[in-house]
Amino acid sequence: MNEWNSKVKGIIDGHVHMDSIAQEAGVLEILAGAGIEKMALVSIQDPAAGAGLAQSLYMKARHPETFYVFAGLNHAAQLTGGRVQTPSLAAQVDEFVAMGCDGIKMIEGKPTSRQHIDIPVTDAYFADYWARVAEVNLPIVWHVNDPEEFWDPERIPGWAKERNWGYGPDDVQKEALYAEVDEVLARHPQLRITFAHFYFLSADLARAARFLDAHPTVGFDLTPGIEMLYNLSRTPEASREFFVKYADRIVFGTDIASEQSVSEAQARAGIVFRWLESADTFRVPATADSLLGPPEDGIIHGMALPDDVLAKIYHDNFVRIAGPQPRALNVSPAVEVCERLAAIAEAMSGVPPAETESGKVAARLLQSPVLMVE
Numbered sequence: 001m002n003e004w005n006s007k008v009k010g011i012i013d014g015h016v017h018m019d020s021i022a023q024e025a026g027v028l029e030i031l032a033g034a035g036i037e038k039m040a041l042v043s044i045q046d047p048a049a050g051a052g053l054a055q056s057l058y059m060k061a062r063h064p065e066t067f068y069v070f071a072g073l074n075h076a077a078q079l080t081g082g083r084v085q086t087p088s089l090a091a092q093v094d095e096f097v098a099m100g101c102d103g104i105k106m107i108e109g110k111p112t113s114r115q116h117i118d119i120p121v122t123d124a125y126f127a128d129y130w131a132r133v134a135e136v137n138l139p140i141v142w143h144v145n146d147p148e149e150f151w152d153p154e155r156i157p158g159w160a161k162e163r164n165w166g167y168g169p170d171d172v173q174k175e176a177l178y179a180e181v182d183e184v185l186a187r188h189p190q191l192r193i194t195f196a197h198f199y200f201l202s203a204d205l206a207r208a209a210r211f212l213d214a215h216p217t218v219g220f221d222l223t224p225g226i227e228m229l230y231n232l233s234r235t236p237e238a239s240r241e242f243f244v245k246y247a248d249r250i251v252f253g254t255d256i257a258s259e260q261s262v263s264e265a266q267a268r269a270g271i272v273f274r275w276l277e278s279a280d281t282f283r284v285p286a287t288a289d290s291l292l293g294p295p296e297d298g299i300i301h302g303m304a305l306p307d308d309v310l311a312k313i314y315h316d317n318f319v320r321i322a323g324p325q326p327r328a329l330n331v332s333p334a335v336e337v338c339e340r341l342a343a344i345a346e347a348m349s350g351v352p353p354a355e356t357e358s359g360k361v362a363a364r365l366l367q368s369p370v371l372m373v374e
């Protein structure tokens with residue numbers, strides 16, 4: 001079986017990547033094909049390419065009831081040693097609010113991100129940012145850490161190694177990253193954070209429970225990391241109990257990327273649907289994308305969760321975090337920000353603004369401020 005459709009209606013996917021406005025039609029096909037009603041576009045910025053955020057804003061403009069936007073930060077000033085100017089991180093938060101973004105996406109905490117900018121999130125660089133986020137109360141989807149096997153050359157999966165996601169003693173270590181998060185939460189205990197990929201604690205449910213108990217405003221998303229499904233399938237009963245007990249703290253997500261084919265996206269969503277809803281024992285289908293690894297890597301045991309638990313995971317929890325409808329895009333501040341992001345990219349890498357996602361989106365938003373959907 002290559003696809004597995006959910007029986008539940010009104011599913012919100014809390015973790016999707018929009019790669020380019022050229023994939024607008026593709027992502028709508030994915031949405032329909034996978035039986036998902038709304039998506040949160042988590043929008044990591046690539047400052048030198050002028051991409052990451054703009055294409056998500058575009059989707060919000062075009063399909064205002066369907067797409068939430070969680071905006072990533074722009075670190076161009078830091079990356080260029082101050083040669084290129086950006087608003088402070090706290091001022092960027094204010095701009096996200098002004099544009100009508102629904103939340104913030106952070107990748108600062110994935111070890112590869114520390115290879116680019118080696119600044120702990122506890123550093124003064126982030127101090128005003130955290131204070132501002134706490135003040136405006138925007139929710140965050142945050143990727144912290146990676147599976148522990150990524151630090152072990154013997155155990156890292158081939159697909160992860162190929163992407164240079166293997167870490168050594170010179171890289172930031174897993175416990176250091178967790179300790180930084182603890183410190184941020186100690187300073188700002190009201191932060192509303194959904195940690196992506198089960199916070200990479202799927203191999204230690206007792207620790208996952210302690211973390212959720214200690215921090216009542218945070219939760220986990222279920223975006224694979226396929227190791228999450230394999231780890232939790234080792235103790236299906238304990239996992240099911242955990243999901244029932246912490247049903248209010250878990251958000252559905254897929255990590256679908258808009259560049260994927262509909263069948264890859266269906267396979268990705270279908271694995272998570274089937275794991276949550278069925279009592280089947282199964283493997284990743286061969287049609288799944290390469291980040292999920294080959295079928296022989298492991299066995300998944302479905303948890304057959306009750307309907308009320310599924311409703312919370314698929315819909316209610318996300319709505320509590322980000323609202324029942326996406327916020328409306330505010331066009332003029334969005335144009336202003338997109339134009340500036342295009343200019344930053346040009347200053348960093350020489351790419352002409354009109355060739356960047358940011359430049360294209362700014363032009364389209366200006367041309368047709370309302371962007372009527374046909």
Ligand SMILES: [Zn+2]
Pocket residue numbers: 015017042255
């Ligand atoms: Zn992701």
